[in-house]
Amino acid sequence: MGLLFAQGYYMAKVGQGFLGRHTQNEIPTCAARRSDGFTVIGGYTTSAETTLPDGWLLCLAPDGGEAWSLTPGGMGPDRIESVVIKDSVVFFCGYSGSALSHPEDLPVERRADFWAGAVELFTGKLLWQSRWGSPHIDAALTVCPTPYRTLLIGGLTWADTLTGMQGAIYVLNERTGEILNQIFWGKAPSLIRQIRPTGEGRTFACIGEQEYRPFLAEIDYLGQVYWRTVFQFHRFPSQLHALYVAQDGRIFVGGRYGYQWGISAFSPKGQIIWEKVWSSSPLTGAIHDIKEGPEGVIYALGWQQGEALISPEQRGGEDIWLAALTREGRLLWERGFGGPYDERGVALLTAQDSLILIAAKENRFTEAPRHADAWQVILKAIPCDKVPLQLRSDVPTLREKAGRPIRFWIDIPPMYVVEKVMWDFGDGTTAEGNPVEHIFASPGTYSIQAQVALKYGCRDIYLPPMGLRITRP
Numbered sequence: 001m002g003l004l005f006a007q008g009y010y011m012a013k014v015g016q017g018f019l020g021r022h023t024q025n026e027i028p029t030c031a032a033r034r035s036d037g038f039t040v041i042g043g044y045t046t047s048a049e050t051t052l053p054d055g056w057l058l059c060l061a062p063d064g065g066e067a068w069s070l071t072p073g074g075m076g077p078d079r080i081e082s083v084v085i086k087d088s089v090v091f092f093c094g095y096s097g098s099a100l101s102h103p104e105d106l107p108v109e110r111r112a113d114f115w116a117g118a119v120e121l122f123t124g125k126l127l128w129q130s131r132w133g134s135p136h137i138d139a140a141l142t143v144c145p146t147p148y149r150t151l152l153i154g155g156l157t158w159a160d161t162l163t164g165m166q167g168a169i170y171v172l173n174e175r176t177g178e179i180l181n182q183i184f185w186g187k188a189p190s191l192i193r194q195i196r197p198t199g200e201g202r203t204f205a206c207i208g209e210q211e212y213r214p215f216l217a218e219i220d221y222l223g224q225v226y227w228r229t230v231f232q233f234h235r236f237p238s239q240l241h242a243l244y245v246a247q248d249g250r251i252f253v254g255g256r257y258g259y260q261w262g263i264s265a266f267s268p269k270g271q272i273i274w275e276k277v278w279s280s281s282p283l284t285g286a287i288h289d290i291k292e293g294p295e296g297v298i299y300a301l302g303w304q305q306g307e308a309l310i311s312p313e314q315r316g317g318e319d320i321w322l323a324a325l326t327r328e329g330r331l332l333w334e335r336g337f338g339g340p341y342d343e344r345g346v347a348l349l350t351a352q353d354s355l356i357l358i359a360a361k362e363n364r365f366t367e368a369p370r371h372a373d374a375w376q377v378i379l380k381a382i383p384c385d386k387v388p389l390q391l392r393s394d395v396p397t398l399r400e401k402a403g404r405p406i407r408f409w410i411d412i413p414p415m416y417v418v419e420k421v422m423w424d425f426g427d428g429t430t431a432e433g434n435p436v437e438h439i440f441a442s443p444g445t446y447s448i449q450a451q452v453a454l455k456y457g458c459r460d461i462y463l464p465p466m467g468l469r470i471t472r473p
Contacts, residue, residue: 008384010457011324011355012415015378018361019058020045020069026056028374031347031358032085037062038121039349040090041358041374042080045071052077055094055115058374059124068124076111082194086145089127090119091174093153095139096131114140114170116153116177130177134159138168144195144204146221149174154192154206157184164188167208169195169223183223187211194243195219198268205251207240214240216253216266229270242300244290254287254300261285263300265329274329278304285321289348291355296327301357303344304336320345320359320377324457333456337377355379384458388413391450391463399469402443409435410450410463417455424449440470 019041020026028043039060044053055078059067072078076097083092097111117129132138136158144152153170160166167185169192172178185192190210197204203226204219210230217228231238242254242263249268255261261284262277278285285304292298304321320343323334337343341362349356361375390411400406412418412434421434426446431438440446448466453459 008458009381010384010387010416010454011379012382012456013377014354014380014415015376017376019060019066019374019376025372026058026374027360027372028346028358029080030082031349032083032090033349033351033356034085034121037351038067038085039356040083040085040121041347042083042092042094043346043360043374044079044094052097054078055080055092055096057083057090057092057119057124059090059121067122070119070124070126072117072119072126072129073115078115081140082142084143084145085121086174088121089174090121091143091145091151092117092119093140093143093155095155112137112139114138114153114155114157114168116140116143116151116172118174118177128175128177130172130179132179133157136161137165140170141192142194142206144197145174146197146204147201148221150180150221152195152204152219152221152223154195154208156191166190167192167210169206169219171222181222185210193240196243196245198245199247199249205243205245207243207253209239212238214238214253214255214257216240216251216270218270227270229266229272231264239286241286241288241302242290244292246292252290252292252298254290254302256284256286259284261287261302261304263287263290263298263325263329276325276329276331285318286344288344288346291348291350293350297332298325298327298329299323299348299355300325301345301348318342318344320357320361322348322355322357322379335456343375353381355381381457384461387416387454387458387461389416389452389461389463391448391466393448393466393468395468398467399471400440401473402440402470403473405437405439406468407435407437408448408450408466410452412452418452419455420453422451422453424451440468443470443472445469 024047026045031041033039041058045056054071055073057070061067078096080094093116095112096115113133118127138157140155142154151172157168166188167190169183171181192208195206214231218226240255244252251266254263260279264275265273283305287300287302289301300323303318320337324332343361345359347358357377359375394407423431450463452461
């Protein structure tokens with residue numbers, strides 16, 4: 001059985017919880033999941049607000065328990081930006097301030113080199129790690145395996161101070177981390193943010209920014225460019241964060257479009273098909289990951305600024321945000337998760353009949369001082385005909401005299417969020433709400449029907465009708 005994400009299913013929240021040790025800051029930036037359920041979350045951790053960050057990896061076993069955790073890195077600031085699982089190896093990349101290529105008088109916040117590594121999936125054993133770069137800022141932002149036992153590492157470099165920030169792609173030997181090739185991305189300022197294989201796996205889609213404009217491109221396994229589409233209609237501060245390549249070759253990208261946020265769909269050759277943009281001025285948001293179900297529903301995860309005004313003692317107003325769209329870009333529903341503090345979705349994972357949201361969320365539920373943690377939300381796809389709804393009335397005998405008010409309602413478990421309940425009483429009158437009251441003026445037999453629209457899927461559920469006998473007063 002494949003994924004069950006479609007308009008015929010309701011995405012019910014069936015689980016949530018913090019991940020990690022809960023005694024220090026553990027901020028997720030990325031995640032990957034294998035088909036057998038092994039999940040790896042990457043990011044960075046600090047023991048206190050004043051300490052330098054270390055790279056952080058957490059592996060969850062198929063039963064949801066922690067298999068291992070690892071803090072690779074060195075004495076300087078380190079941060080993991082991307083993880084991917086290939087067979088039984090976890091590849092990661094990010095940036096590290098622990099290399100020796102920086103002048104000693106350079107501020108700590110400016111010490112950043114390309115950083116990549118490999119970890120054995122089942123044991124957490126570090127197989128290799130590699131750092132390289134210039135005396136200036138360098139950062140690896142994405143890692144992607146190729147069919148040729150190599151890795152594509154994309155990011156940015158300030159190696160040439162006259163050129164400025166420049167996108168870079170490196171080709172590494174996946175078994176040793178040895179650099180085999182490098183390509184710089186033309187005009188500055190530019191960067192490479194995500195690389196993903198296309199349907200055939202021999203070419204790769206990549207996104208980033210070039211001269212303050214987002215772009216989508218197709219490259220080969222050596223980093224050579226086949227074509228490039230620059231977003232002329234979105235300028236600074238636009239950023240693309242999410243990239244997904246569907247089985248039919250269509251490419252979906254998402255991020256921040258100016259002070260809006262949105263998704264764009266492209267053909268395999270880079271022609272725009274449709275675009276969906278959210279705008280809620282003066283509020284804003286961003287999309288950080290995109291996935292597609294086999295029946296064509298597109299899911300986008302990120303964050304949206306909350307509508308409520310934030311009081312001075314609160315640190316932010318970003319809420320975890322999830323949206324579902326059709327293949328043609330029509331919005332089906334959107335949903336927010338979170339509380340009054342900064343929270344943002346960073347990765348969207350798919351299981352057989354579930355969506356798994358990985359997010360950064362402030363943990364106020366332990367005795368430790370407040371700190372950021374990785375947070376997981378599990379949404380299960382419930383077929384609409386399996387949603388346990390029941391039509392009820394306050395007439396248990398289903399017989400009542402004409403002229404008396406009768407109360408009707410739908411029993412709905414709390415995990416389902418109702419948007420609308422419509423009633424047809426069989427006497428030519430209708431109503432909306434839950435519960436409702438109705439008075440039958442004339443004797444007869446009536447068939448009461450209810451239609452329920454749930455908020456996050458299952459827009460039209462018709463309940464079995466209730467027969468009611470109305471007698472003379």
